[in-house]
Amino acid sequence: MRRRDFLQGVAAGAVTFLFTIPAGSAPIVPTRPGAYPEDFNAFLKISADGRVGCFVGKVELGQGAMTVLAMLVAEELELDPAKVDMVLGDTDLCPWDLPTGGSLTMWHTAPVLRGAAAEARAVLLGMASNSLNAPVADLALKDGAIWVKTAPARRTTFGELVKGRKLERHLGKVKPKPLSDCTLIGRRVPRKDALAKVTGAAKYAGDLRLPGTLHACILRPPAQGQTLVAADTSAAERVPGVRIVRDGSLLAVLHPQPDTARKALALVKGTFEGPEPDVDDARIYQYLVDKAAPGQRVMISRGDVAAGEKRAATVVEGEYRNAYESHATLEPHASVAKWEGGRMTVWSSTQSPFVFRDSVAEALKLPPDKVHIIAQFVGGGFGGKLVGLDAVEAARIARQVPGVPIQVAWNREEDFFLDGYRPAAVVKIRSGLDAGRGAITFWDSTVAGVSQGEAELAYDMQSNRYQAPAVPNLHPLKVGAWRAPNAHTNAFARESQLDALAAKAGLDPVTLRRRLITDGRLLSLLDLAVETFGWEPAPGPTGRGIGLACGAWRQGLVVAIAQVSVDKATGKVKTERVLEAVDVGLVVNPDGARQQVEGAITQCIGQALSEEIRFKGGRILDKNFDTYLLPRFSAIPRIQVVFPETSTAVTQGIGEPPVVPVAAALANAVFDATGARVTHVPFTPERVLEALKHAPAR
């Protein structure tokens, strides 16, 4: 499938046919992993009552996929989005799709779905033309009805047209409606999940109560990477109703009550084996630098860095760090599995149903079509629910107790322990500015812990070099994708470094960026942000506590401006105000997009100021929200979000971009307030106090 401009969409296929299927039946169109189906019927089913079922392999994480995808279908079919019933993330019913992450839904799936809906519209109009005996051009379409414009009594409905019929047609490509005719795109639409969520009716995986369910609590090692070698379960087995299941090194205590299973698990004594790395949260940075050093490779290079350094009038050397950070979704991981009739069904809290299906199949040595994943409402993902360990655990246990639904719902301690964290990282940058303060003469960056992903932005540099390590298993702890992976680590380093260069050269940070930016779209976004915020140019530190940073995630661009106040006695940073200007192309659902930006800003206040996984060897010391600190209401600043009125970019997802520059903007704001540069994320009060010690007296 080629990626296309969103507005062009992609017509689904050549052969088309329409019919209705009863809910829960086998997949209507077999899907080939790795590609979207050609046939639009895989995405859309029109039922006898005229409602439209829309089947997509993405999931609702809270990001609003359910609403925005329904909008696209409703737009083409001229329906109220409330008439579109979304079925998301069911691997039997929905066509294959990539995981829900990386801001791919709008970029990848949306054009395909829109093309499918456009084709369905054309097919329906063609059918109506036959049945009403009028040319398509004379027909009107609205709210599931089609009629002859000049004789509205000659009308039919989707339901009447489709009912009991099967049709085959070759339509070729069908163009979606032009934007000028769109009535939903760009408007505020009520979220489809609102009622279920405000009434408590929304079902998350842990809420399922299938008859006969046993709750499984799994014995965990004290340190990551260790395995069970022996266990004494005798005391647990004396608890009435308890059942023990073992599968290799997996040991689970089963009970009809989740709390009783948990209490009985505490009675199991396990012996574990396995090496623990000799490292902790203080020594991790040197550990990464040392381990990465022999594997460092030049990933990007332009011009002669050594010669560039000779031309530099102002040189800054910076080292930027970030800690391991947990996804800490409010809903801990949960899955329910049932083995029946030679098939494994798993109801899961998942960002990637098809990956979960394959993982479960592999773990149980089953063909993938013997595994059925049904995504539930997901209580937050952020990259933390891409892998499926909980689903595999539930399935392995369920395989041993045929016919019994097994629920595995991690508690908070397990969720912190088993998470794949945002990697800790160290970025070292040496760079210089020419005497005219208008050109970066050299930029020399070496990263350990993440890749060089999104390290570059559209800044003019006479020479540069980016090194990153090719070292397998670099991290002593489990790591994973965390919203805008690599990009936010690299943006923190780059934008802090630019700020330091500007300050050292006595330049206003916006002025420096204006001189460097080579991309018109980024430049006008910077102008939009600066104007909306009311930025007054001055070289830092000004004492005002205002900082700015830019960032990108693919073609999505962001400029963040933050204002903070710093208590110099305690080192506490209070975020007063954050503005983001975000260019992600055409915004289909402005309110949903705004929510994503607000959420990202809020989440990154935690990332920047307080969130850090503390550990010793493989032992994770943070076990709950008393030590792992998420931002609470009192930490929330005034938030502003602006989108450019027009954009030349292809529609991008908005889950990741707004994450990218927040920590850097906050760090630059701390510098502007105090003259102290914080270089270690999170900049906790202790780290701020430490930085203040080294700040020049003002």
Next chain:
Amino acid sequence: MEPTVSFVLNGKPVSVASPRDRMLVWVLRDELGLTGTKVGCEAGLCGACTVIVDSEAVPSCSTTLGDVAGKAVLTIEGLALDGKLNPVQEAFREHHAFQCGYCTSGMIMAAWAFLKKKPKATRSEIVEAMEGNLCRCGAHVRILDAVESAGQAMGGAR
């Protein structure tokens, strides 16, 4: 057979045969099938499990069944009356004051308990009242807006 504990749940009397030291959240979710009350930390730190007991918002993960004997317990399922959303629910829906929705039940219960006492609250009083409830998705600004406007709808116009 356990002796039963009786209390009033969402306006109706119930009796549960379960140990008195069992946490209310499990009784609600498992014995009574009310899964709208969520579990996020089991330690009184996140507020996802917030319910109202005799007009006080409490974490049901840290409240025992015995604690509510003879009392009135209100959960998210008991807020809407005859299919009509309560003003806080209505405001959360209107403001899209949620993303994943996992914190939402607890947020709404905490806000309702607070607004019943103080519909004319200031923004900073609302912040203080909601401080025990975590939202990982960052819906905070909208939650505050929703609580403020629900207070106004309840007759607390300032």
